[in-house]
Amino acid sequence: MAWTKRLRQNRRRWAPGHSRSSVAAVALLLLLLWLPQARPVAAQEYLSVYSPRGTFSVPLQEYGGRDYVAILDLLAPLGEVTARQDGHKWKLRFNNVEIEFQEGKIPVKLANRRLELASIFHFQDGRGLVPLSSLVALLSPLLQPPVELHETARRLFLGGAAVHFSAEVVRSPSDSVVLTFTAPVNPSIATEPGRLSMTFVREPLLHPSPSTMNFEDQYISSLSYREAEGVAELTLNSNVPLLARFSSDRKTITVGPVVQIVAQAKPQPAAPLATPASPNPPSSTPVPIPTPNVGAAASGQLAFPPPIPLAAPAPPPVVVVDASHGGTEPGAALSDTLAEKDVVLSIAQRLHNELEARGLHTMLLRNSDTALSLDQRAILANTSRARFYISLHAGSLGSGVRLYTALLPPITPASGMFLPWDSAQASYLSSSQTLSGDIATELGKLNVSSRQMQAPLPPLNHIAAAAVAVEVVPPGADVTQLNSAAYQEQIAGAIAAGVARAQNGATP
């Protein structure tokens, strides 16, 4: 048969030698199809800059395998800077010192000196880009020394900006590691079985020597320091679940086994709350994941630290204070160095103390730089069954304080055990407006101007309590006044007095 003969011929043609070249051709074809998609999209990287004026970050760009930084972005927060293009030359004036770059060239004229960049200068979209590795040489003549660059970690320290720390094991009243810092700190905290990590984004935390400390402690075995991707990280390794507690000046962090830290914290309701790693549990006391005792596990047993009797459960809070934003969500950039999340956290802590001083038991939804979703905030507030909910915001538009209640459609409030999630606030709108009025009255007594409005501001609609969002604005044109301790105390005091007024006037 003709077709069987052709088949036999084809089989001969697909002898091993031929199949190798065919496979190679197919592989080449697949490679060509794959190549355009293979290159991963790199995430935007940043250089963290720590200076006496504050902390900020600038984006990095890659050219020829080297990291570059836009010199104008870097210098703008540090002083008076102007730039102009003159043909292939790019002239920059910083605090009356002129620097001249040339596109595609390595030499740079700085006043009367000549410097060499590590690689060529780039000019793109009106931005002059210099190699990251040349920053020390370039900035040293311009800024107050020292200029220290941790290139691999992408951290730049200017003018001696630094935070140091020491660590010691304390045996009494319970085993814990006490970290003492030279300036207030506000790290993000995360826990996982066997470790607690503190990430310092804004603080110029410098490495200790050596970078790993070992402890002779039954629970906490070591502390290690690491810096990378523009942040510093301290990690405590342990065989039990750990919890961190901040001192009121935020210069000391005490880390110890959960049960011991919680037991210490209970008799001191006015002290800042322990910081939960996960915001999910709807309680003021964090509940970390228990970690088995590793040493005991090795011998075939699972064991937990000796149980310590806990105090009776705390009464439900009267007030929930919600410092908006946090973590990776900074809120409004009030200035180059001032983020809304930091201002509101500071006001929230002051408000917490003011409310507790008035005998109003208060729950802070976040007490560190932690991210919480809007729904998590509403769930935590609702499950706490607090009577009042205060959400704190900060802004730079206008002056004084703005008080917002929920913007809801005119609906008949639901009754019964369950409330609709989208309009849970409807049943409480009248008491929210009373609370807003009481806070406005107390602000007026201190001659602080205020406005009462409605706003589409989540999560107000979902709160089943008298709920007011307070937007604190600087008293004058200077936005840095938002960071003034005196102004924050004044606002926190007035809000607390307003809540106390509403509490006294509220019908049970």
Add this chain to the structure above:
Amino acid sequence: MIPRHLKITFGLLLVAALASGIYMWMLKRHERQAPQTAQLQQPVAPPPATGTPLTVALYLADDQQGALHREETSLSLPADPSLRAQSVLRAVIARYTQKDSTHPLPAGADVNDVYIVDGTAVVDLNDALASGHRSGVMVEELTVLSLVQTVAANLPGITQVKILVNGQERDTLAGHADLADLYDVAAVNRAVGQMGGTSSP
């Protein structure tokens, strides 16, 4: 020897692979350049005059006073309600992207589209407006209320407004103003009146 027809097939496949590779590279390049192009766009102008000139009410935000002001102007509006809503919103945004605006919005801010379904206007804003918007309770509230109030004032029968960004739902405009829920026109009108601005008559 590889048969001739296989050589031709592989040759054609190689050419096709190279061509698709170049096409994808061009697509990626275009995608990378797209956001920059959006940022470089000039402020949007009101749409070209089509239809009969009509007096429309624009609710314009004023950052300093923290209020909305009603302003009447003449616009040539198309008959289609969706296009009509788009036209009045573009007129508002054009005012905000001018140099001396009382409520500046980022350059390139625009409305992609407006859909009207059973008394609900779905306003699809572009990414340049949302991504470049200033963050803050008051500043975001002014933008949202200004757009909702302007649509409601010029399209009778609209009772609710939903705002999308590039066709997608998002939680907030720039960290504060709610975009997840529908805006009730009556509630917005009441809030605008309470702000001290001019609410709908």
